[in-house]
Amino acid sequence: MSELDDRPAIAGLLALYCERLDEYDIDAVAALFTEDCVTDYGPGRGGPVTGRAAVRDRIAAGQAQFRRTHHQLGQSRVIHHAADPDRATAITYVTAAHEEWDGSRWRAHLRYVDELRREGGSWLIARRRVLAALVDGRPEIVWNWVPRRPQEPQDDRPPT
Known part of the structure; x- marks a missing residue:
C-alpha cells in the first residue's frame, strides 16, 4: 500500500471514532485502538x-456524563514515518459539542495528536493526546492546552 492509499483509510478511522463515540458504541470505539494504546485526554x-x-473504561465513564455528543472533524495532517510504512502521525482538529443530562451544553475546540499503527491491514490508534485550543462553558475542567508562543505587545491593543 502506498502513502496515498493510506490517507483515506486513516481519515476513515478518525471519522469512525467520532461516529461510534457519538452513538455511544463504546466497544466499537475501543476496537479502534491498539491493545497497548496510551491515551491522554487531559487531567480533567x-x-x-x-x-x-x-x-x-475511561471513555465509557466520560461519555456516560452526557446525554448527547457531537464530534466534528476539521483539517487533518497525516505524516508517515519514513522508516516504517505501518506507522503514521495525525494531527486533527475537532469541535466537540456536549449536552449534559441536565440539558446544559458546552463545546471544546481540540486537537487530536495521534500516533497510528497498521495492524492486520487496518489502521488503529496507538497513542492519542488531546490538546484544547478553546473551551466554551466548562472552565473548571483542567486540560492539556495547545502550546502558544508569547505574543509581543502591540501598540493598538487595549491594555489588559
Whole structure:
C-alpha cells in the first residue's frame, strides 16, 4: 500500500471514532485502538490511560456524563514515518459539542495528536493526546492546552 492509499483509510478511522463515540458504541470505539494504546485526554478528563481495556473504561465513564455528543472533524495532517510504512502521525482538529443530562451544553475546540499503527491491514490508534485550543462553558475542567508562543505587545491593543 502506498502513502496515498493510506490517507483515506486513516481519515476513515478518525471519522469512525467520532461516529461510534457519538452513538455511544463504546466497544466499537475501543476496537479502534491498539491493545497497548496510551491515551491522554487531559487531567480533567481522566489523564493518561494505558491499554485498550482501560481506555474503553475511561471513555465509557466520560461519555456516560452526557446525554448527547457531537464530534466534528476539521483539517487533518497525516505524516508517515519514513522508516516504517505501518506507522503514521495525525494531527486533527475537532469541535466537540456536549449536552449534559441536565440539558446544559458546552463545546471544546481540540486537537487530536495521534500516533497510528497498521495492524492486520487496518489502521488503529496507538497513542492519542488531546490538546484544547478553546473551551466554551466548562472552565473548571483542567486540560492539556495547545502550546502558544508569547505574543509581543502591540501598540493598538487595549491594555489588559
